[in-house]
Amino acid sequence: xxxxxxxxxxxxxxxxxxxxxxxxxxxxxxxxxxxxxxxxxxxxxxxxxxxxxxxxxxxxxxxxxxxxxxxxxxxxxxxxxxxxxxxxxxxxxxxxxxxxxxxxxxxxxxxxxxxxxxxxxxxxxxxxxxxxxxxxxxxxxxxxxxxxxxxxxxxxxxxxxxxxxxxxxxxxxxxxxxxxxxxxxxxxxxxxxxxxxxxxxxxxxxxxxxxxxxxxxxxxx
Numbered sequence: 001x002x003x004x005x006x007x008x009x010x011x012x013x014x015x016x017x018x019x020x021x022x023x024x025x026x027x028x029x030x031x032x033x034x035x036x037x038x039x040x041x042x043x044x045x046x047x048x049x050x051x052x053x054x055x056x057x058x059x060x061x062x063x064x065x066x067x068x069x070x071x072x073x074x075x076x077x078x079x080x081x082x083x084x085x086x087x088x089x090x091x092x093x094x095x096x097x098x099x100x101x102x103x104x105x106x107x108x109x110x111x112x113x114x115x116x117x118x119x120x121x122x123x124x125x126x127x128x129x130x131x132x133x134x135x136x137x138x139x140x141x142x143x144x145x146x147x148x149x150x151x152x153x154x155x156x157x158x159x160x161x162x163x164x165x166x167x168x169x170x171x172x173x174x175x176x177x178x179x180x181x182x183x184x185x186x187x188x189x190x191x192x193x194x195x196x197x198x199x200x201x202x203x204x205x206x207x208x209x210x211x212x213x214x215x216x217x218x219x220x221x
Contacts, residue, residue, distance in 0.1 A: 066174030069148045076144065077137040085141055086178060092142030096135050099124025122147040148174075149181040153188045160197055169200045171208040 066082070073085035095117075101109050102116030103125070109116075123143060125131045156168055168189060175182055182201050189197040202208055
């Protein structure tokens with residue numbers, strides 16, 4: 001996974017802006033609208049160069065993404081496909097696996113402004129044998145998805161802040177039919193930035209990098 005910050009439009013592609021107004025990601029409704037062409041400048045997380053004609057890209061690597069999600073799910077649950085892993089995750093509960101702020105402090109940690117539902121330690125509850133014995137494969141798949149998605153969101157937010165970017169375009173096959181992660185990313189960026197960062201998602205996200213590489217090759221020749 002690479003994070004790309006761009007100061008020019010990556011060919012004016014349309015995306016969907018997903019926002020949420022509920023207090024917690026799991027229960028919040030997901031509403032999407034397609035972005036206009038004046039979406040950019042924006043920050044684009046992806047595993048390949050996203051576009052054409054960029055003169056101000058800021059790549060930052062991260063090795064946790066869709067491949068990590070599927071690999072971990074194969075190990076933890078015995079699934080064999082990305083679609084199967086997502087189906088299991090949709091039926092699980094990550095809070096049985098992750099240690100939350102409220103598990104440590106009994107509620108919100110007001111001193112540092114941390115809500116009780118925030119993840120304090122991914123898979124932190126798995127240190128206890130009793131809790132390990134009580135979780136399902138679906139719970140493990142959901143916790144894996146949340147862990148990977150939170151990592152992507154954290155890196156994206158830091159890059160966006162460093163580059164003074166307010167809109168983030170998420171692309172790549174990790175988000176293909178993966179509305180769970182889109183919902184989490186949209187909520188997390190909006191919540192932790194106090195409404196300053198907005199997440200956008202493309203109609204054909206899996207081919208965005210390939211199209212950009214093709215157009216770049218065409219321009220160079």
